[in-house]
Amino acid sequence: MSAGLMAYIWEGLGVTLMLTVFGALLGLVFAFIAGLGRSSNRKVVRGAAMVYTEIFRGFPSLVLLFALIFILPQFGYQLNTLFAGILALALNIGAYAAEVVRGAVKSVPPGQLEAAVALNFTPMQRLRKVVLPQAVVAMIPPFSNNLIELLKATSLVSLVYISDLTFAAQLVRASTGETTLVFLGLLVGYGLIALVLTTIMRLLERLAARRLGRQVPTGLFARKEAV
């Protein structure tokens, strides 16, 4: 493969990683707003959070992407294509992850909140000091799944001509005719990125669990035990 084609691949890899990282960060923001919103005291907030979660969970990322890139401009809003890609992915994954946030918050034993009331923490302090630090530990394993889903969904952006890894691979295939090799390489590439992401998430899980004084078995292939 020529150096020029290789440069395409590296650039594509960069775009894929960027979509994954920024999609995840923005998705995380949506997830926390919607997930915490669903246990708000205000009906309006609860309703809005539920509408977001239910609607965006049902949208295929690809359709959402087309909508942001091809339909929005007709109403006079032209988004940067790459940003549209990040936004579409984030809206989608955020809706899934919102359910994770909601479930994890609900999994904190009620006695914890009662103790926080007994110490007269403000509602915000209860959330920040007691509920979230415990809930986050429960969020990380399902977030890890969401992150891998996100990584895989990034390949959809190649269909709107964003030059991610898949798009670059298509270019290489077109100019070399090496279909088998290119697609095999692409599979291995995504697999390796997923492995790296999983490892990072396991590390985060262990760090978070240690703060609660729990142990999580080390290593990628360690058997998961009840903690």
Next chain:
Amino acid sequence: MTGEDFITFEGVHKAFGKNVVLDDLSFSVKSGERVTLIGPSGSGKTTILRMLMTLTRPDRGVIGVDGDYLYHEKRGDELLPASEAHIRKVRQRITMVFQHFNLFPNMKVLRNVTEAPIHVLGKSKDEARERGKELLEMVGLGDKLNAHPSQLSGGQQQRVAIARALAVDPDVLLLDEVTSALDPEIAAEVLDVLRDIAKTTDTTMLCVTHAMKFARDVSHRVLMFNEGGIIEDGSPEKLFNEPEHERTQAFLRSVIDET
């Protein structure tokens, strides 16, 4: 112990569904008084503590704490539902120790004890840590400051919870079956700590317990609950030695308890 009425319940009513837990209950506790609530389970004892802690709202009636109403605010002659700020102000004087300890697992032992003094009472870090160490020393856990709660036994966790409660300088300490989840031997250690505290402070205490010897030792007054109301109210000597009410006699016979 000759204070004014410090805590007052007036016509307090609470039902969970059709089950009436407290039926137009009125009673009061004086400042510095240590009162034990006894009675069969489901007779409303714990509900009283939870209402004082604002964990369960009464359906009707008013609860007063040192002249302020817990769930109501006075505007002129009117009693209006209290704002969150008012509830926090009154609640500041009260704290509670729970049956299942409820230590925060995301904080080490010392931080469990110092977090509220620093972030709720506004004490300096140094002052809170100093006092926290003192209290943990007092409950016999001076060597566990940096342990995680999960590394402690149940009895140790409960002693941390007691230190945590004392750290917010409460006027009223609520003890909700604090030894029910512990083995008898461990329970005795925890009760010894509480006996010391009772002897050395003038904190008002409301205590729900099945540890009758403890109740006899530390309380000024015992209230016997049955079916949503108080059926007998007297000194521990009177109530344990010569209970008047037949229901009290039957209850005391059934509670064979050495602690």
